[in-house]
Amino acid sequence: NAGVTQTPKFQVLKTGQSMTLQCAQDMNHEYMSWYRQDPGMGLRLIHYSVGAGITDQGEVPNGYNVSRSTTEDFPLRLLSAAPSQTSVYFCASSAWTGGDTNEKLFFGSGTQLSVL
């Protein structure tokens, strides 16, 4: 099993450009999420999904868009990149069993994004 696959690994954007970070998992997990990791800030949740067609906002959703058309894929879209979005982005998934309890997360290897 590949687990959680993120592409690209590195990306440089200019302010105002848009792009999509790809995330795919092959574990048939219902729950998928996007985090950003900034120095001294830990990981912060951007958006999450508990199944195809269902998405919701996390702690820092502004400037990002998500959709979930299949169980496997959960892309993250930056609509108009800003320098404040320079960060490392991680996609994660888990075998959500319903309710509001979070089981262990499986993480991708991350995308390092720089916005100039």
Added chain:
Amino acid sequence: SQQGEEDPQALSIQEGENATMNCSYKTSINNLQWYRQNSGRGLVHLILIRSNEREKHSGRLRVTLDTSKKSSSLLITASRAADTASYFCATDGGANNLFFGTGTRLTVIP
């Protein structure tokens, strides 16, 4: 913030020694999880302890949870150079959100 806070921020020990990291949090939780992150890599799940559990073991790892003090500790026994990494606690307060702390950077000197 609902984030957990790890203490210390950085820890340096000799190979073979034990390493203890602490996590404090502010709200009631369903469970608390510990993750490891090697430099430049994604996080890897280490252990999950539920709110009705007080202690859990996994290999050289021992996790304790004190819900009355809203704190947890991670003990790594007989540390190895390969244990060098950042360690994060994550608290599950419900609502499908795990809140991560800022991490403890562990360096194990061979």
